[in-house]
Amino acid sequence: MRRYRLPGVLCVCVLLLASLAACQRGEPRAAGTAASENPLTPTGYGLTFLGVNECSARGSEHREVPCTSEKAAARVLARYDGTPPDTSPCPPTTDFVLHISERRPSLDENGDGAVPRGYACMRNLEPPHPGDPGMGGGPHTIVGDCVYSSRKGEVKETACDGSGPKAPQFKVASAVATRSQCPPSTALYVQLGGEKPVGCARRV
Structure with a gap:
């Protein structure tokens, strides 16, 4: 317990259950403020299994590790319970x-020894970033990505620089x-998602 002396007021601030109770004339601070101010700060290793801004290690198990660890490989951008929808x-x-x-696991959200089924949207801490435009991977096809015709009525993403197993045939120029x-120059319509779900692709 620390004592802070303010002009004319003596306050005692007590740290209780990770919440900082403000003194009479202090400003209240919301839990998790530090993480929201700096999105690159881990949100609290062990409090939520692979919560937003936390990191996983390499390997098939994808164990949660501190983002400052040399074993950290990818960061959680978003976290959802249940199974992923079609989009x-x-x-x-x-x-x-x-x-x-x-x-x-030994550490989980609420101490009951269980982590519910769900999924996390991950981004590698270091390149390569297959989700970036033109890199040929990631769960989304976005503007700047290239695709090839895999069969009638279906296209798949591939690297625009030709480094993938299939050469690019079209590039999504706009959504x-x-x-x-x-535009009239559009050679292929590609289903994307979001508020602009139509990708206008040109031949490459």
Whole structure:
């Protein structure tokens, strides 16, 4: 317990259950303020299994580790319970989606020994970033990505620089709300997502 002396007022501030009770003339501070002010700050290793801004290690198990650890490989951009819908709600530049099976680690959200099934939108701490435009990966196809025709009526993403297993045939030049808004030079319409679900692709 520390004592802080203010002009004319003696306050005693007590740290209780990770909440800082403000003195009479101090400003209240919301829990998690530090993490919201700096999105690169881990939100509290162990408080939530792979919560937003926390990091996972390399390997098939994707263990949670402090983001400052040399073992840290990817950061959580968003975290959801349940199973992913057909249209992923992950941020556009997500590198990969980590599916979290129900498990019983030594540390979990509420101490009951269980972590609910869910999924996390992950971004690598270092390159490569397959979710970036033109890199040929990630859960989303976005403006700047390249695709090739895999079969009739279906296209798949590939690296624009030709480094992937398939050469690029089309590049998504813009995203619009309806097909009629694509420019005349459009050679292919690509289903994207979000508020502008139509990708206007040109030949490469």
